[in-house]
Amino acid sequence: MTDRPRTQHILASGLVALVGIWVAWLSFTGTPARAFLFPRIISVVFVALALWTFGKALLGKTRVGPGLSVIAVRNILPGIVVLLIYVFWAAPTLGFYTASTIAFFILLSFYDPAPHGEIRTWVKRVLITAGFLAVMYGLFALLLGVFTPREILF
Amino acid sequence: MEFLFYFGDVFTPFNFMLLLIGTIGGLILGATPGLSPTMAVALLIPFTFKLDATQGLILLGAAYTSTVAGGAVSAILLKIPGAPANIATTLDGHTMAKNGQGARALQLSFISSAIGGVFGVLLLIFLTPVLAEWALAFGPSHLFWLAILGVTVIGSLDSSSVVKGLLSGCIGLWLATIGFDDVMGAQRFIFHSSVSGGINIIPALIGLFAIPQVITMFAKGRHQHDAEVLKVEKSPIMDSIREVFRRSRALSIGTLTGSFIGLIPGVGGQIAGLVAYDQARKTSPERKKFGTGHSEGVIAAESANNAMVGPSLVPLLTLSIPGSPTAAVLLGGLLIHGIFPGSDLFENYPDVAWTFINSMLIGQILMCVFGLYVAGLAARVAQVPNAVMAAVVLALAVFGSYSVQTSMGDVYIMAALGTGMYFLERFGFSAAPLVLGLILGPIAEANFVQGAMIANATSSMGTYFFTGVLNLTLIGIVVASIAYSVWMELRQRRYLSKEDTLEQQERTT
Numbered sequence: 030m031t032d033r034p035r036t037q038h039i040l041a042s043g044l045v046a047l048v049g050i051w052v053a054w055l056s057f058t059g060t061p062a063r064a065f066l067f068p069r070i071i072s073v074v075f076v077a078l079a080l081w082t083f084g085k086a087l088l089g090k091t092r093v094g095p096g097l098s099v100i101a102v103r104n105i106l107p108g109i110v111v112l113l114i115y116v117f118w119a120a121p122t123l124g125f126y127t128a129s130t131i132a133f134f135i136l137l138s139f140y141d142p143a144p145h146g147e148i149r150t151w152v153k154r155v156l157i158t159a160g161f162l163a164v165m166y167g168l169f170a171l172l173l174g175v176f177t178p179r180e181i182l183f
Numbered sequence: 184m185e186f187l188f189y190f191g192d193v194f195t196p197f198n199f200m201l202l203l204i205g206t207i208g209g210l211i212l213g214a215t216p217g218l219s220p221t222m223a224v225a226l227l228i229p230f231t232f233k234l235d236a237t238q239g240l241i242l243l244g245a246a247y248t249s250t251v252a253g254g255a256v257s258a259i260l261l262k263i264p265g266a267p268a269n270i271a272t273t274l275d276g277h278t279m280a281k282n283g284q285g286a287r288a289l290q291l292s293f294i295s296s297a298i299g300g301v302f303g304v305l306l307l308i309f310l311t312p313v314l315a316e317w318a319l320a321f322g323p324s325h326l327f328w329l330a331i332l333g334v335t336v337i338g339s340l341d342s343s344s345v346v347k348g349l350l351s352g353c354i355g356l357w358l359a360t361i362g363f364d365d366v367m368g369a370q371r372f373i374f375h376s377s378v379s380g381g382i383n384i385i386p387a388l389i390g391l392f393a394i395p396q397v398i399t400m401f402a403k404g405r406h407q408h409d410a411e412v413l414k415v416e417k418s419p420i421m422d423s424i425r426e427v428f429r430r431s432r433a434l435s436i437g438t439l440t441g442s443f444i445g446l447i448p449g450v451g452g453q454i455a456g457l458v459a460y461d462q463a464r465k466t467s468p469e470r471k472k473f474g475t476g477h478s479e480g481v482i483a484a485e486s487a488n489n490a491m492v493g494p495s496l497v498p499l500l501t502l503s504i505p506g507s508p509t510a511a512v513l514l515g516g517l518l519i520h521g522i523f524p525g526s527d528l529f530e531n532y533p534d535v536a537w538t539f540i541n542s543m544l545i546g547q548i549l550m551c552v553f554g555l556y557v558a559g560l561a562a563r564v565a566q567v568p569n570a571v572m573a574a575v576v577l578a579l580a581v582f583g584s585y586s587v588q589t590s591m592g593d594v595y596i597m598a599a600l601g602t603g604m605y606f607l608e609r610f611g612f613s614a615a616p617l618v619l620g621l622i623l624g625p626i627a628e629a630n631f632v633q634g635a636m637i638a639n640a641t642s643s644m645g646t647y648f649f650t651g652v653l654n655l656t657l658i659g660i661v662v663a664s665i666a667y668s669v670w671m672e673l674r675q676r677r678y679l680s681k682e683d684t685l686e687q688q689e690r691t692t
Contacts, residue, residue, distance in 0.1 A: 041610040045350065052357055055372060064369035066635070067628040068360045075353040082346055093344040093611030101402045108401030109602065112394075112577060116598040120581060121591045129581070133574040140570035142405040157571060161578070169229075169582065176589045 034096035038086040042079070049079035111135050126166055134158045185529075186308050189537035192237070193545055201238055202542050205245025206549045210557045212246065213253020213265045215567065218576070220250035220266050221509045222392045226576070228385055228516050229583040236520035236532070240539040243516045245546040247509050248300060251488055252550050253557075255292040259481075260285055268488035271456035275473065275480030282476050286416050290423035290555060291478055292485040297551035298427070299438045299486030303493030304544045306442050310494070311529075311540070314501040318526035321502075323634035324648050328657035330627035333504040336447070336664045338616035345668040347611045355620020356627065358382050365625075366632055377592030384515045386584035386593040387600055387621055391614045392508070393580045394601020400573035420555065426478055433463040433479035434486050441490030445507075446497055459487030493543065500524050500536065503626060508615040511622055519587065
């Protein structure tokens with residue numbers, strides 16, 4: 030095991046342990062006490078297991094999980110940024126179909142292995158985006174009548 | 184034989200059409216690498232909102248059955264298992280395809296899947312009512328321990344680290360307490376308005392299973408499936424049917440192993456396929472042929488992973504304890520239709536329960552028939568680039584989460600839980616026990632509170648929760664499953680450290 034995953038394991042398990050301690054603190058200070066009886070029992074087990082995991086990570090004894098490589102972080106970061114903007118801002122502001130079209134096209138363009146200098150591949154991306162959203166709109170909005178966040182355009 | 188009365192309901196035009204859609208859709212979804220049966224079923228739940236409970240369950244049940252079988256298509260033709268349950272199929276199936284026997288491997292896989300699957304559903308039919316009747320004797324303390332058992336068994340068996348699995352289960356149990364307390368009406372852990380009504384199970388399921396997969400696809404960057412799709416040549420189907428029955432030992436080992444493993448909560452199709460493959464190899468006079476494109480390998484693995492489907496629903500329908508992560512998603516589907524499975528399911532909703540189970544039986548046969556026809560198309564779908572698949576799944580996840588309660592709060596919960604789960608998974612935490620904690624948390628708490636009230640009135644908490652044959656048996660199983668998993672983990676660690684030492688010795692010499 031290299032040093033990087035060990036540090037990562039310490040950070041990850043440390044974070045989980047902190048959440049556990051926070052949950053325990055809230056459970057034991059929350060009122061009325063009867064409402065927090067079950068959370069108190071869970072939080073005790075939660076903290077015990079989290080500290081155990083943290084201790085093992087500190088001693089370098091945890092071998093489970095590959096951790097995160099620099100390449101993986103570089104690859105996932107743009108996708109996660111698009112995901113978070115799409116969910117927390119675009120979908121409630123622009124409406125589901127508009128936001129989905131934009132997010133779909135950006136993700137497709139960014140992660141598509143096809144060359145970015147050819148017009149043909151861009152046309153293909155536009156067609157895939159339009160096709161998918163048309164199917165979604167036809168199926169959910171028109172056929173099944175399921176509600177989606179709608180503001181502008183749809 | 185009550186189930187026979189409800190057979191006709193499966194064949195009403197609309198129900199049968201749903202069964203067909205679920206089966207064909209499931210085969211295609213199953214063949215797509217990266218779309219696990221659990222995730223496929225979770226993404227399909229929004230499609231059931233406009234349907235009644237029976238119709239919704241027919242669609243979800245058909246998808247569950249055929250996604251497991253559909254995974255064999257990409258396992259055989261691409262050497263990429265469509266689902267973890269198909270890992271063992273790649274060992275001989277892909278070699279057969281490389282040897283120019285792709286069609287035969289697919290036929291063997293679908294025929295043995297159907298036989299295993301039918302046996303599994305028959306077990307579900309005959310075992311479930313008996314267990315449901317027995318479950319009527321369960322009181323609050325037993326139901327509490329049963330809920331804890333569900334979380335600990337999945338936590339310890341489904342994870343690569345027992346402690347991290349149990350910790351995931353604890354996180355799930357805690358998440359289940361967010362919102363208003365049922366007895367006192369007190370607010371608990373409400374740190375944002377999105378969670379004031381608690382965490383809805385469907386957005387949580389979609390987030391926990393779909394979003395980590397989407398981010399994993401991002402992690403692959405601009406990589407496209409570069410595996411070559413092997414051609415499906417023609418092969419006489421009767422030869423394959425004869426071959427499956429000629430290999431009856433592998434078929435029965437697969438079917439029985441899969442059925443037994445399916446009954447154990449938390450073990451799942453991956454273990455069923457691998458254990459059946461291993462047992463078939465060990466007991467075969469032709470064991471040297473395994474791994475070189477031997478039909479017995481495909482038959483054992485595929486009959487096992489589909490035989491597991493029916494029995495994995497037994498604990499769900501009788502005790503409300505999902506036997507597998509996909510069963511947990513099905514429980515979510517039942518709950519949104521206002522049906523709470525358990526001991527009285529067959530008394531209160533016999534039409535829903537029996538039509539659903541019967542549809543799974545018919546679904547197994549349809550899966551076999553369509554599997555043989557859709558295989559070629561499904562293999563093409565399996566080559567959809569990661570970029571397209573990630574974007575499609577993300578859009579469906581947002582849509583599915585919103586449409587449960589038409590609330591953006593659910594979408595935020597889905598995204599937050601899903602993104603967090605991706606990072607936790609990188610460090611050995613598992614989504615399945617977390618989901619089980621989330622689902623079983625309310626059951627555990629409600630029975631704990633009820634039990635505590637009874638204990639206060641009659642005896643002490645200790646006497647009420649820790650005495651009696653049933654309580655002690657359940658506690659015993661909880662302890663035994665954790666102890667067994669710890670033992671297995673220690674064995675594996677010892678094996679790994681031996682390998683490390685050998686590696687170091689090799690380097691120094």
